Amino acid sequence: MSESLTQQQAEIHGLATAILLPSASVFGDAIERRPGVAGPLTSVVGIGLFQRAVLTLQRAGIRQLIVLAGQEEDQLKQALGRGPRVTIAVRWMPIREFPLDDPRTWDVLAEEVHGFCLIASARGLFSRPLIESLRRDVQHGQAILVAQPAGRPGAGERRVPVTVRAERLLALGSARGEESGLVAGELLVVPASLMQSSNTPDSTEDTIPIRSWIERAARDGRVRVLRTDVNPSEWYQDVRTQDDVPRAERRLFSSLKGEFEGFVDRYFNRKLSRWFTRVFLVLGLSPNAITMIATVIGILAAAEFGIGTYSAGILAAALFQLAAVIDCCDGEVARLTFTESPFGAWLDIAMDNVVHMAIFAGIAVGAYQRAAGQDEAWTPLALGAAAIVGNALSFMLVNRAQKIKAASGWKTPVHAAWSDFMLKNVASRDFSVIVLLFALLSKLEWFLWMAATGSIVFAVLMLWVIRPSATSRA
Structure with missing residues (x-):
């Protein structure tokens, strides 16, 4: 048949x-x-x-x-x-x-x-x-x-x-x-x-x-x-x-849930984002406009990290957490008003990665300023660069994985399951709380080590997951 x-x-x-x-x-x-x-x-x-x-x-x-x-x-x-x-x-x-x-x-x-x-x-x-x-x-x-x-x-x-x-x-x-x-x-x-x-x-x-x-x-x-x-x-x-x-x-409101969200999103960010979502609905803002508001707040947080002082780090971490909360609102407004779109989903992910790379750069510059004059002052800059490169590669590979998923092109169910597991359990905003914790402890340079290592490992694993399917599709 x-x-x-x-x-x-x-x-x-x-x-x-x-x-x-x-x-x-x-x-x-x-x-x-x-x-x-x-x-x-x-x-x-x-x-x-x-x-x-x-x-x-x-x-x-x-x-x-x-x-x-x-x-x-x-x-x-x-x-x-x-x-x-x-x-x-x-x-x-x-x-x-x-x-x-x-x-x-x-x-x-x-x-x-x-x-x-x-x-x-x-x-x-x-x-x-x-x-x-x-x-x-x-x-x-x-x-x-x-x-x-x-x-x-x-x-x-x-x-x-x-x-x-x-x-x-x-x-x-x-x-x-x-x-x-x-x-x-x-x-x-x-x-x-x-x-x-x-x-x-x-x-x-x-x-x-x-x-x-x-x-x-x-x-x-x-x-x-x-x-x-x-x-x-x-x-x-x-x-x-x-x-x-x-x-x-x-x-x-209780039924709202993003495709990729972690523990902090589910039990903290979503609790606060619903109040902002109600305000955005009254104001009539589109999901894409809310995405850009979260992006601007995230970039301001990155600039604040670049100052390098303890108080600036605390304020920057708080702004970054606020950006993570508002970043939940664009999807909530889209689902509540039936205005989801492929472009809106791509813009949300793209701007998230822009903010993350800006945060890595801001923390690296701030750590460099605190270590200026020391022999290893260049280390934060190298770690920040590695985190940015790893994040950029991860973004490209995640986009490729989503295209393979949309086309039902996974070579085996095992590769599809690994991709879903990584996206749902690793690619989330939960690290904003970790940034806040390191800022309170005045150890933001420790976060750079974690970000550089984690982003590169994630990119390598994603490459391992999608390469067989990408090769077979080609």
């Missing part, structure tokens, strides 16, 4: 279509328009719930989107037009012409779906890994229901409890002797065959038939439950009232 035919069949039988219900709950409740109730235009970190849902689905690989919109259709279109570019196909179907409680509406939709369909409302936030997991786990004839811990419901909330056994849905509601502590999220996946009116009993007239589909499939053992409290990256967060917005924003 040819590769193109395999891809076509995967597309036909996979999950590539989503239906969004901005004006109603997946399980039939209309979204009330009263003070305090969240709607599809409710803003979470500067972007409306509906817009966030569309952009997250787009990033997760959904290729077709059908929106069953009510009276807010024009406002939703305007919101999509103002934000990051939407590249997936969007079909707007007004519910005044396609009522949600009319089985014929779902017959029309079933004809548009090939394989499986994701159905969601605009009453919650969900992560891209959650959608990617749903896309990977679809099985012929099986539905998937997303469930979350029940927690404490808000005033007036109507939530659907689920009864689960061995990851299979037993019932929507609490069955006798079966309490799972879970409630259904406003997100599920159904096969197109389940959406047809022949699967809708007459008793569901005047209601959205989705619940009856799930209950029928559950009786046949054809509904798998995906819990959002198992994998932290696959999360779902209800946003039904304005009181839920701060919780949703905290969940968004």
Whole structure:
């Protein structure tokens, strides 16, 4: 079977279509328009719930989107037009012409779906890994229901409890002797065959038939439950009232994580960077602008190191730590506002290396000034030069490794694993704390020995890792 035919069949039988219900709950409740109730235009970190849902689905690989919109259709279109570019196909179907409680509406939709369909409302936030997991786990004839811990419901909330056994849905509601502590999220996946009116009993007239589909499939053992409290990256967060917005924003911020970050990033820099990120979002700064702010602070720190005094070293180390904190913010803003770009990722890495080499040079000059007139005063300059050369080589090799990874060009899985290990555990900003420690001890020249040795060893190891793959690609 040819590769193109395999891809076509995967597309036909996979999950590539989503239906969004901005004006109603997946399980039939209309979204009330009263003070305090969240709607599809409710803003979470500067972007409306509906817009966030569309952009997250787009990033997760959904290729077709059908929106069953009510009276807010024009406002939703305007919101999509103002934000990051939407590249997936969007079909707007007004519910005044396609009522949600009319089985014929779902017959029309079933004809548009090939394989499986994701159905969601605009009453919650969900992560891209959650959608990617749903896309990977679809099985012929099986539905998937997303469930979350029940927690404490808000005033007036109507939530659907689920009864689960061995990851299979037993019932929507609490069955006798079966309490799972879970409630259904406003997100599920159904096969197109389940959406047809022949699967809708007459008793569901005047209601959205989705619940009856799930209950029928559950009786046949054809509904798998995906819990959002198992994998932290696959999360779902209800946003039904304005009181839920701060919780949703905290969940968004807690989900932020860079590709390469170490212990200090995770447990210190990220804790502080979120405060700066909130300020940058209010100011409307782009991720690239934040990258340049961190770069300027880092270069100022390098210049301060060059003065060579103890107090200047302490101030420079503090500035360098501040630059490391702000350097976390560009990625956070990019992920929160869906403005990631290949150029932005390259600029972030490039400016990081510019700052690091400037820091090495500044510390070397400062150590040289402190040792001026001594026989070995040249040693700090030599160590600084070695650290800069090693850093430059490492930057070039890391770029090459990322190109090989993007092209799936690793010669063996062992080389790919070594590359990931080195990038995730060595290429991080954690050494900013080490610099601060040496500055406090007035032993910055010791750091030069470590930087020179470490950067050269890292470059040699990266060369050893990528050389076989680079040679085979050539």
